[in-house]
Amino acid sequence: MNQGPVGSILRINALAACDGTGFVCAPASILAQRLAPPSLRLLAVGHPREIDAHPAAATALPVDLPTSIVTPAFVNAHTHLDLTHIGPTPHDPDSGFVSWVNLVRTARHSEPDHIAASVRRGIELSRAGGVAAVGDIAGAPAGIPNLTPYRTLAKADFEGCSFLEFFGIGTTIDKCRQIVNQLLSETVGCTCRTRIGLQPHAPNTVDIRLYRWAADLAQSRRLPISTHLSETPEEAQFVASGSGPQRTFLERLGIWHDSILEHIGHGQSPVAHLAPVLSAAPFLVAHVNNADDAAIETLARSGTSVAYCPRASAYFGAERRFGPHRYREMLSAGINVALGTDSIINLDTADRISPFDDARLLSRRDGTDPLVLLRMLTLNGARAIGVDTARFTLELGETSGLVAVDAGGTIPGANPHPFSLALQSGSKPVLL
Numbered sequence: 001m002n003q004g005p006v007g008s009i010l011r012i013n014a015l016a017a018c019d020g021t022g023f024v025c026a027p028a029s030i031l032a033q034r035l036a037p038p039s040l041r042l043l044a045v046g047h048p049r050e051i052d053a054h055p056a057a058a059t060a061l062p063v064d065l066p067t068s069i070v071t072p073a074f075v076n077a078h079t080h081l082d083l084t085h086i087g088p089t090p091h092d093p094d095s096g097f098v099s100w101v102n103l104v105r106t107a108r109h110s111e112p113d114h115i116a117a118s119v120r121r122g123i124e125l126s127r128a129g130g131v132a133a134v135g136d137i138a139g140a141p142a143g144i145p146n147l148t149p150y151r152t153l154a155k156a157d158f159e160g161c162s163f164l165e166f167f168g169i170g171t172t173i174d175k176c177r178q179i180v181n182q183l184l185s186e187t188v189g190c191t192c193r194t195r196i197g198l199q200p201h202a203p204n205t206v207d208i209r210l211y212r213w214a215a216d217l218a219q220s221r222r223l224p225i226s227t228h229l230s231e232t233p234e235e236a237q238f239v240a241s242g243s244g245p246q247r248t249f250l251e252r253l254g255i256w257h258d259s260i261l262e263h264i265g266h267g268q269s270p271v272a273h274l275a276p277v278l279s280a281a282p283f284l285v286a287h288v289n290n291a292d293d294a295a296i297e298t299l300a301r302s303g304t305s306v307a308y309c310p311r312a313s314a315y316f317g318a319e320r321r322f323g324p325h326r327y328r329e330m331l332s333a334g335i336n337v338a339l340g341t342d343s344i345i346n347l348d349t350a351d352r353i354s355p356f357d358d359a360r361l362l363s364r365r366d367g368t369d370p371l372v373l374l375r376m377l378t379l380n381g382a383r384a385i386g387v388d389t390a391r392f393t394l395e396l397g398e399t400s401g402l403v404a405v406d407a408g409g410t411i412p413g414a415n416p417h418p419f420s421l422a423l424q425s426g427s428k429p430v431l432l
């Protein structure tokens with residue numbers, strides 16, 4: 001919506017305002033100064049009567065949203081904006097993960113201009129979904145790490161982290177280290193809101209020695225670090241037994257080496273396999289569709305954040321294979337669980353890329369507490385990708401943005417949390 005020119009003072013009048021700290025105000029007025037969109041500086045938040053008395057209220061530009069719920073902007077903790085050009089694509093979960101990987105390998109762009117255009121479209125669709133910060137995976141076309149997604153996000157000054165993805169297993173470990181070091185040196189000195197981070201792809205494509213190297217590098221250089229973890233049955237089979245379609249895939253690429261079996265094929269779960277490196281750096285791990293009690297304990301003890309991507313898990317049929325995702329038990333164990341969308345390929349919303357739609361799925365399917373969902377969408381997401389959590393609250397001061405969702409009118413029933421109305425409505429989230 002981008003209300004008002006930069007520097008102007010807005011008065012947003014809404015049905016209610018709430019954030020992930022538990023703050024609720026209904027009805028609500030917010031006085032805010034427009035910064036570079038979507039950022040705003042919050043000057044006052046409260047009941048309209050209190051705001052009337054504020055000295056800036058008389059001349060503020062009114063933004064009347066009498067049927068909307070206003071919240072901080074959302075964080076998408078795990079996405080792949082460089083795949084946006086592919087769009088939502090149906091997939092038969094029974095055809096296996098490797099067939100899907102082949103689809104992506106064929107459809108993804110390798111030309112920098114094309115990758116940049118896809119990421120720019122991803123930024124537009126993120127904003128169309130009320131998202132002001134992302135944990136975006138800068139994918140590696142043909143297995144070669146690529147800075148174009150980072151540069152595109154940085155040029156747009158999009159808040160968050162671009163996680164530089166790399167693969168390195170078998171014969172490719174040393175080359176991978178060299179390339180990643182070289183690309184990291186090219187990012188030094190950038191002062192934009194987009195940070196660079198590291199993304200060893202997954203335990204079935206990255207040797208544990210390379211994970212250790214990346215974790216040490218992340219720790220010493222204070223870089224955010226992320227990985228896919230415990231996502232598919234193929235990954236679990238490969239890690240436990242060193243066999244299956246994932247091994248065939250590596251052999252087909254000509255990068256299989258028997259030294260892989262030093263660390264793979266010893267009956268471990270993916271989380272147990274990675275446990276030593278998870279405690280070496282503050283990881284953000286995507287998915288964790290399969291987690292036994294020991295895995296939850298490992299993630300909690302190591303301070304690992306989880307990006308749960310509910311629509312991606314449903315798209316790949318993860319629940320049929322592993323049972324319901326244990327995100328609520330993870331939260332109870334003290335794990336910082338955020339929401340991600342994964343790529344647009346597995347989404348059912350062609351016009352936006354937003355974890356708000358994943359929160360709606362959890363609300364509908366599991367009846368999850370709306371405040372928990374709001375926290376996962378804002379504070380937990382910010383913590384997971386290493387940005388200031390205060391920017392995703394209604395505390396006074398600079399914020400990454402505000403979102404309005406039209407709740408369609410009056411508050412029904414017995415005093416529900418206002419965010420439940422936003423979740424239940426079919427309305428689009430709008431960045432103010």
Ligand SMILES: [Zn+2]
Nearest residue numbers: 080228286342
């Ligand atoms: Zn992913």
